Structures are given as C-alpha cells and as structure tokens.
Amino acid sequence: MAGLHKSEIQNPVLNWIDTRLPLITLMQKEYGSFPTPKNFNYFWNFGALATINLMVMIATGVFLAMNYDPSATGAFDSIQRIMRDVNYGWLLRYIHMNGATMFFAIIYIHIFRGMYYGSYKAPRELLWITGVFLFLLLMATAFLGYVLPWGQMSYWGATVITNLFSAVPLVGNWIVTLLWGGFSVADPTLNRFFALHYLLPFVITGVVFLHVVALHITGSNNPLGIDVKSEQDTVPFHPYYTAKDSVGMCVYFLIFACFVFFAPNYFGEPDNFIQANPLQTPAAIVPEWYFLPYYAILRAVPDKLMGVALMFSSILVWFILPWLDTSPVRSARFRPIYRAMMVVLVADMFLLGAVGAHHPMGIWILLGRVGTAWYFLHFCALPFIGYLEKPLPLPESISNPVLRDYQGPGGSGGGPLPAGAAAKPMEKP
Amino acid sequence: MSSTAVPVHQEAEFQGTTRRDFLTLLALAGAGVGVAAVAWPFIDSLEPAADTLAAGEPLDVDVSKIAPGQQIVVMWRGKPIFLVHRTPQAIKTLQSPKLLSILSDPNSHVAQQPTYAQNWHRSILPEFAVMVGICTHLGCVPGFFPNPSPTDPAPNWPGGYLCPCHGSKYDLAGRVYLGVPAPYNLPVPPYRVMSPTMLRIGENPEGSDFDLNSVVQI
Numbered sequence: 001m002a003g004l005h006k007s008e009i010q011n012p013v014l015n016w017i018d019t020r021l022p023l024i025t026l027m028q029k030e031y032g033s034f035p036t037p038k039n040f041n042y043f044w045n046f047g048a049l050a051t052i053n054l055m056v057m058i059a060t061g062v063f064l065a066m067n068y069d070p071s072a073t074g075a076f077d078s079i080q081r082i083m084r085d086v087n088y089g090w091l092l093r094y095i096h097m098n099g100a101t102m103f104f105a106i107i108y109i110h111i112f113r114g115m116y117y118g119s120y121k122a123p124r125e126l127l128w129i130t131g132v133f134l135f136l137l138l139m140a141t142a143f144l145g146y147v148l149p150w151g152q153m154s155y156w157g158a159t160v161i162t163n164l165f166s167a168v169p170l171v172g173n174w175i176v177t178l179l180w181g182g183f184s185v186a187d188p189t190l191n192r193f194f195a196l197h198y199l200l201p202f203v204i205t206g207v208v209f210l211h212v213v214a215l216h217i218t219g220s221n222n223p224l225g226i227d228v229k230s231e232q233d234t235v236p237f238h239p240y241y242t243a244k245d246s247v248g249m250c251v252y253f254l255i256f257a258c259f260v261f262f263a264p265n266y267f268g269e270p271d272n273f274i275q276a277n278p279l280q281t282p283a284a285i286v287p288e289w290y291f292l293p294y295y296a297i298l299r300a301v302p303d304k305l306m307g308v309a310l311m312f313s314s315i316l317v318w319f320i321l322p323w324l325d326t327s328p329v330r331s332a333r334f335r336p337i338y339r340a341m342m343v344v345l346v347a348d349m350f351l352l353g354a355v356g357a358h359h360p361m362g363i364w365i366l367l368g369r370v371g372t373a374w375y376f377l378h379f380c381a382l383p384f385i386g387y388l389e390k391p392l393p394l395p396e397s398i399s400n401p402v403l404r405d406y407q408g409p410g411g412s413g414g415g416p417l418p419a420g421a422a423a424k425p426m427e428k429p
Numbered sequence: 430m431s432s433t434a435v436p437v438h439q440e441a442e443f444q445g446t447t448r449r450d451f452l453t454l455l456a457l458a459g460a461g462v463g464v465a466a467v468a469w470p471f472i473d474s475l476e477p478a479a480d481t482l483a484a485g486e487p488l489d490v491d492v493s494k495i496a497p498g499q500q501i502v503v504m505w506r507g508k509p510i511f512l513v514h515r516t517p518q519a520i521k522t523l524q525s526p527k528l529l530s531i532l533s534d535p536n537s538h539v540a541q542q543p544t545y546a547q548n549w550h551r552s553i554l555p556e557f558a559v560m561v562g563i564c565t566h567l568g569c570v571p572g573f574f575p576n577p578s579p580t581d582p583a584p585n586w587p588g589g590y591l592c593p594c595h596g597s598k599y600d601l602a603g604r605v606y607l608g609v610p611a612p613y614n615l616p617v618p619p620y621r622v623m624s625p626t627m628l629r630i631g632e633n634p635e636g637s638d639f640d641l642n643s644v645v646q647i
Contacts, residue, residue: 063474085479088470246456 030216035234036241037222039398043117044220044241045248046110051208052249053103058201060096061145064089068148070194072187075150076275094264095256100142101267102256104290107135115321116342118330119221125322127214130207132318137204139315142290144197150190151272152282158185158193160285164298167308184278225331226394233398284359292356293349299360300372310372317379324379326386334392337385341378348374487631489623492557500573502562505630508647509562509570510618511603512628519575519601520555522587533605534614541565541646542617543639551602551617559620559628560603565646566611569594575601590615616644 007018007025018024067086069078082089111131114120120128147158162179166172181188219228228234235241259266267289271282287295294311301307317324332339348371355368477485485506495501495514503510515523522528529535537547545553552558562570571590578586583598590599598606603615618641621634633639641647 059471063471066475067478081478081480085481087473087476087478089474089478091470092474 030237031242032236032238034216034237035219035228035231036237037220037228037233037398038235038240039222039224040220040241040244041223042244042248043109043113043223045245046106046113047215048245049106049248049252050103050110052252053099053106054201054204054208057096057099057103058205060092060099061198061201063092064096065194065198068194070148070191072150072190072276075148075190079149091260094260096145097268098256098259098264100145100288101259101290102252103138104142106252107138108290111135112342112346115345116332116339117221117223118225118325118327118332120322121325121330122322124214124218124221127211127218128322129319130211130214132315134204134207134211135318136315137200137207139291141197141200141204142288144193144200146288147190147193148197149272150276151269152274152276152280153269153272153285155185155276155278156281156285157287158189162189164308164311167305169305186278221330222398223331223333224395224398225329225334226398229397230399286357289353289357292354293352294356296352296356296368297372297375299356300365300368310376314375317376321379321382324382326383327389327391328386329391329394334394335389336392337389338382341381341385344374345378348378485631487629490628490630491626492628493626495557497556498575500575503630505618506641508618510630511558511560511562511573511615513558513560513573513575513601515550515556515558515601519588520550522577523550523600523602525587528587528600531607532600533607533609533612535604537604537614539613539645541614541644543619543633543637545634545637545639546617549602551604551614553620553622553634557628558602559617559630561616561618561641561647563615563647564592564594564597564611565605565613565615566592566595566597566609571597571599571615613646616641616647 004019005022005025007015007022009015009018009024014024064082067078067082067089069075079093082093084090086092114128114131143157143161147154162176162185165175165179168175179189179192180186181192222228269286286292294314297314298307298311301310327335327338329335332342351367352371352375355364355371358364360368488503488505490501490503490512492512492514495512497514497516498519500511500513503512534541536549537551542551546559550558551560564571569592571592572582574582574586574591575588577588580586582591587600589601590603592598592611595610597609597611599611599615600606603617605611605614618630619633619637619639620628620630621632623629
C-alpha cells in the first residue's frame with residue numbers, strides 16, 4: 001500500500017522528510033520508545049557492543065587499506081610502513097588487531113548469553129540462525145585478515161587452513177586450488193584474500209540488519225526467559241537501555257584502550273614479525289586464541305576427514321540447537337540440569353582452548369579427546385534433558401517479584417505483591 | 430506543553446534547567462570531545478606519510494649534459510620538471526617585441542614563480558629554464574617544440590610549448606600566449622644553483638622561502 005507517512009514531527013523540514021522517508025519515525029519506534037523487558041542484566045549489553053566493534057573495525061580497516069599493498073612482495077613492508085611512517089598508522093593498526101580480539105570476546109559472551117537464557121527457542125529460531133551465520137562470517141573475516149600482514153604465522157596459518165578443504169572428498173583439491181589461485185599460497189592468494197577481507201564486513205553489516213529486524217519482530221528475550229505479558233513488564237529502550245548500554249560501552253572502551261596502548265602485541269605471535277618464508281615452517285603453529293578450541297577438536301581425531309568434519313560440525317550443530325533443545329523453559333535459571341551443563345560446557349571450551357595451545361603430546365591428546373567428546377555429548381544430550389529435567393516454577397510475569405521466594409525446596413511462595421509495584425507501566429521521564 | 434496546564438507542585442520541575450539537563454549536556458559534550466579526539470588520528474593518517482615526505486626532498490640535477498636547444502624532464506614530487514638549455518638565439522627571441530605582443534603575461538605579474546625568477550627569462554640563469562611541465566589549463570604535459578618554424582606545429586612558430594590536449598601555447602620561458610585556454614604561465618619550482626653545472630630542484634636560494642603550493646595554479 002503506497003501512501004505518504006503521517007509524521008508527527010513538529011519541525012517542518014524534518015516533517016517534510018519524515019513524510020516521504022520515515023527514518024526518524026523508524027528510529028524513534030525501534031530505538032526510542034521500543035518496549036524492552038525491564039529486567040535485562042549486563043549480558044544484554046553485548047549485542048550493542050558487537051555493533052560498535054563492527055563499526056570500529058570497518059573504520060580502521062578502511063583507513064588501513066589506504067596504505068596496504070596486497071602483494072606477496074609488498075605486503076609485509078607496507079605493514080611496517082604503516083607502523084613507522086604513516087601518521088598514527090600504529091594506532092589504527094593496533095586498534096584493528098586488538099579489535100579482532102575484542103570482537104571475539106564480545107561475540108563469545110553474546111553466544112553464551114543466548115545459550116544460557118534460551119534465546120534461541122521459539123519464536124527466535126531465525127534470530128539465532130542469522131547469529132550463527134554472523135559468527136561464521138566473523139571467523140572467515142578474521143582468518144582472511146590474519147593472512148594480510150604476510151608474516152610467518154600469516155603464511156603458514158593460511159597454508160594449514162586452506163589445506164583443511166583438501167579433506168573434502170572428490171572436490172577437495174579443486175577447492176584448495178580455487179582458494180590459492182596457483183600451486184601454493186602465494187601472491188594471487190593474498191590478492192583474493194584482501195578483496196574478500198574487505199567485502200565480508202559489509203556482508204556482515206547486511207546480516208546484522210536481518211539479525212536486528214528479526215530481533216525487533218520477536219522482541220528481546222530476558223533473564224527470566226518468560227514472555228512479556230503486558231506493558232508494565234517493559235521500559236522504553238531510550239533512555240533506559242541506551243544508558244545501560246553506555247555503561248557497558250565505557251567499560252568496553254577502557255579494556256580495549258588498555259590493550260591498544262599498554263599491551264598491543266599481547267595476543268600476537270613473535271613469528272609474525274618475520275616475513276613469510278615458503279621454505280621454513282615455524283616450530284609451533286598456533287592459531288589466534290579465538291580459534292584454539294576448534295583447532296583442538298580438529299586434532300582430537302587421528303583421521304584427516306573426520307577431524308575436519310568434527311571441527312566444522314562443532315559450529316554447524318548450533319544451527320539445529322533450537323530443535324535439539326526440547327525443554328519449553330528458556331532460561332537456565334529454572335533448569336537445574338541444563339544450568340550445570342552450561343557451566344561444564346564453558347569449562348570444556350576453556351579446556352579445549354588450552355589443548356589447542358599445546359603440542360598434541362602426552363596428556364594433551366587425552367584431554368583433547370575428552371573435551372571434544374564432552375562438547376558433542378552436550379548437544380546430543382539436550383533432547384533427552386528436556387524430558388528428564390524438572391524445571392523450577394516460573395514466575396507469573398517479569399513484574400512479579402514472587403520468584404525469589406519460590407526458589408528452594410519446599411518454597412511455597414511469597415506474600416502478596418507490594419502495593420503498586422506492578423501497577424503502573426514505566427514511562428519515559 | 431503549556432505551563433498553565435501543569436499542576437503547581439510539578440511546575441517547579443519544568444522551570445529552568447534541571448540536574449538531568451546538566452548531566453545530559455555533560456554526557457553529550459564528553460562524547461563530542463571523544464569523537465573529535467578519535468577522528469583526529471584518522472584525518473592525520475591521510476597526510477603524506479614520513480617516507481612520502483622524504484621522497485619529496487630536493488633533487489640535484491647535472492645540467493652539463495644538456496646540449497643547447499635540448500630539454501630534459503626530471504620527476505620531482507610526482508611532477509614533470511622541464512629543464513631547458515636555451516640557445517643564444519632562443520634567449521634573444523624571449524625579448525623580441527613581436528613575441529611579447531602575443532603573450533598573456535609577458536612580465537610574469539601573476540605569482541606563478543618565485544621572486545628570484547620574476548624576470549624576462551623567468552629563471553636564475555638565462556640559459557637554463559626550470560619549469561613545472563603541467564599545463565595551467567587542465568593539467569596535461571605540453572609538448573616541446575624548440576625550433577622556430579613557419580608551419581610546425583603552428584604558423585609563424587617562434588619556438589616553445591604546445592599542449593596536446595587543448596592547444597595552449599607557451600614560449601620557451603613558459604609564458605602563455607593570448608587567446609589560448611590556459612590562463613597562466615607555467616609555474617617555476619623552487620631551485621638554486623649549486624655550481625655552474627648543478628641545479629638543486631626543491632630548495633630555494635639563501636634568503637627565500639618560496640613554496641610551490643603558493644602559486645596561483647599548478
């Protein structure tokens with residue numbers, strides 16, 4: 001249905017624009033008065049933080065690209081030039097480098113939040129699935145970007161990761177050749193990796209839009225995991241969550257700045273200060289910390305194809321998570337068994353991370369196999385836990401504070417509500 | 430929101446500035462300073478980098494190998510620099526009233542050169558011309574036609590430059606003709622004479638601080 005928008009903006013110029021292109025109304029609706037559950041904790045900061053991090057990465061990346069030379073002979077030197085000769089080039093690069101670390105830290109917490117509070121369950125399945133796509137895109141972008149400085153770790157990381165695809169039956173070697181554009185990782189590889197590293201963030205931005213649209217259709221989940229029952233369960237997004245997000249943003253920028261200014265190479269590998277040498281592999285090939293658990297899963301199986309298949313399925317399994325989990329209760333707060341499983345899963349990820357950082361020798365081989373087995377066991381057990389587990393009683397609504405009195409064995413539930421506690425919806429002051 | 434409609438006990442809240450107004454302004458001002466501080470490194474990174482500036486250092490040119498009547502072109506800061514060894518005949522032509530009458534700015538009034546080249550031959554040494562070889566019309570490199578000719582490249586040609594793009598004409602001192610698209614004489618870069626055979630492009634003689642960016646049109 002075509003027709004001009006009936007704008008309520010007072011300013012005549014803005015009204016004229018808003019009548020034809022109601023962007024201001026859209027922003028007010030989606031980020032101003034947008035009704036949001038009033039019980040968010042700080043875990044709900046991380047979507048906004050990820051968006052900010054994406055913008056930081058695109059801004060610094062565009063300016064770095066202005067001084068980067070994507071050729072096998074020039075790439076390493078152009079990075080040194082950025083560090084030494086370009087005004088503030090060191091700052092832009094250190095922000096970009098450590099921005100990758102910040103990005104993964106934020107995303108891992110964001111994913112944990114989704115799993116712990118059951119944010120993937122109906123009706124938010126597509127919201128979750130777009131998120132898994134975003135994570136895969138982020139991993140691809142991070143890997144492509146890590147190759148660009150063309151140091152020893154860049155080169156050998158690229159060699160190892162691209163060779164993973166050779167495990168694919170029938171077409172494996174062909175895929176590897178397509179990635180390389182030659183007989184090995186070389187100049188053509190670097191060129192296409194740079195083109196793709198520049199492209200993917202904009203693809204990510206597009207999928208982020210889908211992610212946000214889906215979020216604003218279903219509305220946010222909340223720490224209780226129960227649906228919003230009435231207006232009194234919500235507060236307008238602005239100023240309540242713009243303010244709460246700002247607090248998280250300040251902490252985020254502080255931590256980010258500590259790394260950039262005081263420990264810029266903390267997550268770096270000394271070998272990457274040596275230019276790529278196709279004739280010599282470094283003594284220890286280690287991926288960036290955010291890939292370590294998957295690296296451990298890859299090495300846990302003494303079979304090339306199985307290792308690669310397990311590694312990819314460790315993330316692909318997230319796509320079917322909404323259907324693996326049969327429990328109707330979202331939040332782990334009311335699911336004693338699932339809550340314990342989530343704690344163990346996080347510990348398991350740290351264990352796998354440690355395994356990935358060590359040579360596959362001695363005890364580390366066993367730990368890697370146990371960790372991998374547990375990881376997949378977790379997801380295989382989910383359908384059964386839904387039936388076995390007896391959830392705790394759910395509160396009637398977000399506004400109803402009886403919940404705390406209910407908890408514990410034999411809890412038979414709190415007194416009457418304090419007068420007026422849930423009577424009046426919160427409004428914008 | 431008319432104040433008359435507001436109950437008396439609430440009216441106090443709406444009058445004047447509140448603590449919330451102050452905090453909002455403070456937060457916005459803080460964010461504004463932060464954004465400006467972050468924007469600066471991005472803008473500054475667009476300035477020429479240290480190595481680019483180093484590559485724009487002065488350039489020594491040995492002019493002893495240029496035969497009279499010949500021109501060499503050297504590259505300085507990404508621009509073609511014409512160095513011409515003018516013949517005595519060409520030097521004489523620069524002063525001929527017939528030539529001066531068809532030039533747009535024969536006395537170099539427009540600031541297209543340092544003051545030490547603001548003379549009838551637009552150079553330090555009369556026999557050596559030093560010019561930026563970029564047409565002041567739209568940036569093409571003019572062709573070098575040093576020899577007088579009745580027909581080539583133009584009728585009654587006294588020797589000089591013809592731009593291939595839109596036909597602008599200059600004499601051998603880079604002075605532009607009347608009635609051509611180019612508005613100004615060719616710029617003269619800063620340079621100094623190190624020895625009778627050595628010119629240094631990009632450095633002024635003692636006591637001058639001419640900057641090529643200060644000319645009207647490059």
